[in-house]
Amino acid sequence: MPVNQQLLSDIKEYAEQYFFENSVSPSIREIAAHFNVGKSTVQRYLERLRDCGEIEYDGRRSIKTSETEKYETSCVNVGVVGDISCGPLTFAQQNITEYFSLPVSLVGNGEFFILRANGESMINAGIDDGDMVLIRRQNTADNGDIVVALYGEDTTLKRFYRDSANRRFILHPENDELDDIIVYDDLYIQGVAVKVFKDLI
Incomplete structure (x- = not known):
């Protein structure tokens, strides 16, 4: 059966464009x-x-082409999973609302998710209410890291310090008007903030 060369080329082009727009091949x-x-x-x-x-x-x-393979190796898809408190501890809903494709050269390697900042307790660190915060998923952190910390059923975004001498953790808000949150019981690190995306207008 003869092959329509134009249709052959168009199908390949469509598959590429569909992948770039949806991060998955068309059916x-x-x-x-x-x-x-x-x-x-x-x-x-x-x-x-x-x-x-x-x-x-x-x-x-x-369906993979040379162009889609370049895209796959140079970008990572990151899900927006909800809001994160930058004020009092509140539960972060783990519902993916949308995805962003980000270049590996910008974010580095690893597993990531995005949370939307809610509150003003991290404004001195440049994280304002409504900003999108890129989180690298990991369960450890160094002193001074800005972390997503789970305490009980509550989640918050704060600067993390381990006070081993007093057997406690300190969640420090970057806002001079707010006090530290002191945690004596179990505290779980869910990730470390690595980037902030914000609107400039």
Whole structure:
């Protein structure tokens, strides 16, 4: 059966663009609907692109090109999981509301999530109410790190200090009008803040 070279090229281009916009490859059904062709035609054209070395295709949904592979290795998808208190301790809802694709050159390697700052207790550290704070997921921290700390069922964003002599932890707000939070019981580090994203207007 003859191959429409233009359609072949268009399917590859569409798969790339779809991936850049959605961080996942399009399904055969989505490609078929976009070009108003049958799913068997899409399957045949994807296999032809694979056989020609234009794409990597697993026969299901994963469609990779040289451009999408560059994107995958240079970016990381980070979920926004809710708000984090920069005031009194409040529970952070772990509900992913959206994703951001961030370059590895900016954030480094690791597993990340984003929380939206709520309150003004970290303003002296440059974290204002409504800012998006990038958190590297880890369960340890050094003195002076800004951490997501879990105490009981409450979560807060504060500067962390370990006071071993008095067997306590200090969660220090970066706001001269607020007092330290002293924790004697178990305190769990859920991550360390590494970047802040904010609106300038």
